[in-house]
Amino acid sequence: MGKENSLEASGYIVSKSDSPRRDDRDRLLYPQSRYQGKFTPENLAFNSNLQEFAQKVSYICALETGGKISPDQAYRDVKALWKELKVSKKELKIREDSAEEES
Secondary structure, three states, X not given: OOHHHHHHXXXXXXXXXXXXXXXXXXXXXXXXXXXXXXXXHHHHHHHHHHHHHHHHHHHHHHHHHOOOOOHHHXXXXXXXXXXXXXXXXXXXXXXXXXXHHHO
């Protein structure tokens, strides 16, 4: 198994760009900020998952605000995403006190 495949399996976002236009579109639709915290592969992966969670919640909010989905559906969707994020945190062994260690 190559490094890219193992990264994909562990939840990292790995894109194989087929054109510069696709890169521009992906940056617009899936913006990501630079990670400024204590670097570990686990923290970086969790940060990526957290940013993806935030982006999806934003889409759900927009759909609910626009009347495309019900408030109940929006709640269920956000709750499911939250559960996925919690699983990610647990699997990556992100501790509660990891931010405090930086101070």
